[in-house]
Amino acid sequence: MRVDELKKDIQAYAKTIGIDKIGFTTADIFTEMKERLKRQQELKYQSGFEKGSIEERTEPKRLLPEAQSIISIAVAYPSRLEKTPRGTKGDRRGIFARASWGIDYHIALRKRLDKLGEYIKARVPDAIIKSMVDTGELSDRAVAERAGVGFSGKNTSIITKEHGSFVYLGEMLTNIPFIPDEKIEDGCGDCTICLDACPTGAIVQGGQLNAQRCIAFLTQTKDFLPEEFRTKIGNRLYGCDTCQQVCPWNRDKDSHFHKELEPDPELVKPKLKPMLHLSNREFKEKFGHMSGSWRGKKPIQRNVILALGHYKEASAENDLIALMKNDPRPVIRGTAAWSLGKIGTDAAKEALSKALEKEDNEQVQYEMQNALSAMNIK
Missing domain, CATH: 1.25.10 (Leucine-rich Repeat Variant)
Structure with missing residues (x-):
C-alpha cells in the first residue's frame, strides 16, 4: 500500500465520520513551541491546567517512540443559537462559552479518532497509534498549525478558512511516514481587534496569552476570584468568547454540521437563580454532559453569584x-x-x-x- 494513496483514502474516510478538516505533519520536535513554552513558564503565564513537561508537550517521540507522523483533525461547532432566550430584570441568565455547547467535545472527538484509528488499523495492521484530545500532552494548536489545518491567530486560536476558529482539535500519533502538508500563511496581518477587545488584557501581544488574566481560565478556578476581575466577568459562567466573537475571520461563520454539538439554549444560557440551589447530583444530571462541567459545581455557582452582583x-x-x-x-x-x-x-x-x-x-x-x-x- 502506497502511503500517498493511504493518505487520500484517510482524507476521504474522515469526511464520512464527521471530521471537517484533517492535516498531516511530521513527528519532529516543535522547536519554536518549546521556546515559547519556556518563556511562558518564566513569565508565569501558564494556567496550571497543562499536562506534562515542556519536553513531553513538544517532543512527540517521548509519547510514542515509533512516531513518524501526526494526523491533526478539526471538527466545526456552532457559534450562534437559533433561538436565543433573553434574560430580563428579575429573571437574569448566564452564558456558557461556545466550546461548551452540545456534548463534551472530548467525547465527540475521541469517537471520531477511534473510528479513524480502526480504519487505519484495518488498512495497515502493524500501524501503531496514539490519539489525544485537549487533555493530552501535545499542543493541539501547534500540531494543527504545522499540519496546515489552520493558522495560529493573534488570539492564540487556530483559525481555519472554512470555519474560522470555531473548531475543536485533536491529533493522532502514528508510525506511518505520511507526506506532511504545508503550513498555512498567517492571516492576521496588522489586525489587533482581539487584543483591543480582550476584557482583561490577557492577550499580551499577538500570539501570547497570559492565562492567569484570561477570563476563560478564571471562570474555571475554584478559589475566590481576584477582585480586579469580578467586574469583568459579566454573566459568563464558563469560558469567554470575546476574542473569537470580534475576529473578522469568524464573521458569518456558524457551523451546524453535527447533531451532538447542537446547543440546548436553556442549558447554555441558563437562568441564574435556580443554579444557586442545585445539588451535586442535579448539577451532574443537568450539565454533566457539557465540557463546562468538568470542574464541578462550585466554580459555576461562584460565577452565578458574580453575575447576579454584576446585574x-x-x-x-x-x-x-x-x-x-x-x-x-x-x-x-x-x-x-x-x-x-x-x-x-x-x-x-x-x-x-x-x-x-x-x-x-x-x-x-x-x-x-x-x-x-x-x-x-x-
Missing part, C-alpha cells in the same frame, strides 16, 4: 443572604457577600452586618467588611 439583581437578595449565612463553602459565602454589596439595599447591609458578627473565616470576613465599606461610601 445588581435585587430579586436574588434573599437567595444570596441565605448562601452567605448558611453555605459551608467559604468561597460561596464570601462571593455572596460581595454581590450583596453590589446590590446595595438596606436589607443587604443589615444582613452583612449580622453575618459578619458570626463569621469565623478571615477571607469571608474581609469580603463582608469590604462590601459594607463600599455601601457606606455610596
Whole structure:
C-alpha cells in the first residue's frame, strides 16, 4: 500500500465520520513551541491546567517512540443559537462559552479518532497509534498549525478558512511516514481587534496569552476570584468568547454540521437563580454532559453569584443572604457577600452586618467588611 494513496483514502474516510478538516505533519520536535513554552513558564503565564513537561508537550517521540507522523483533525461547532432566550430584570441568565455547547467535545472527538484509528488499523495492521484530545500532552494548536489545518491567530486560536476558529482539535500519533502538508500563511496581518477587545488584557501581544488574566481560565478556578476581575466577568459562567466573537475571520461563520454539538439554549444560557440551589447530583444530571462541567459545581455557582452582583439583581437578595449565612463553602459565602454589596439595599447591609458578627473565616470576613465599606461610601 502506497502511503500517498493511504493518505487520500484517510482524507476521504474522515469526511464520512464527521471530521471537517484533517492535516498531516511530521513527528519532529516543535522547536519554536518549546521556546515559547519556556518563556511562558518564566513569565508565569501558564494556567496550571497543562499536562506534562515542556519536553513531553513538544517532543512527540517521548509519547510514542515509533512516531513518524501526526494526523491533526478539526471538527466545526456552532457559534450562534437559533433561538436565543433573553434574560430580563428579575429573571437574569448566564452564558456558557461556545466550546461548551452540545456534548463534551472530548467525547465527540475521541469517537471520531477511534473510528479513524480502526480504519487505519484495518488498512495497515502493524500501524501503531496514539490519539489525544485537549487533555493530552501535545499542543493541539501547534500540531494543527504545522499540519496546515489552520493558522495560529493573534488570539492564540487556530483559525481555519472554512470555519474560522470555531473548531475543536485533536491529533493522532502514528508510525506511518505520511507526506506532511504545508503550513498555512498567517492571516492576521496588522489586525489587533482581539487584543483591543480582550476584557482583561490577557492577550499580551499577538500570539501570547497570559492565562492567569484570561477570563476563560478564571471562570474555571475554584478559589475566590481576584477582585480586579469580578467586574469583568459579566454573566459568563464558563469560558469567554470575546476574542473569537470580534475576529473578522469568524464573521458569518456558524457551523451546524453535527447533531451532538447542537446547543440546548436553556442549558447554555441558563437562568441564574435556580443554579444557586442545585445539588451535586442535579448539577451532574443537568450539565454533566457539557465540557463546562468538568470542574464541578462550585466554580459555576461562584460565577452565578458574580453575575447576579454584576446585574445588581435585587430579586436574588434573599437567595444570596441565605448562601452567605448558611453555605459551608467559604468561597460561596464570601462571593455572596460581595454581590450583596453590589446590590446595595438596606436589607443587604443589615444582613452583612449580622453575618459578619458570626463569621469565623478571615477571607469571608474581609469580603463582608469590604462590601459594607463600599455601601457606606455610596
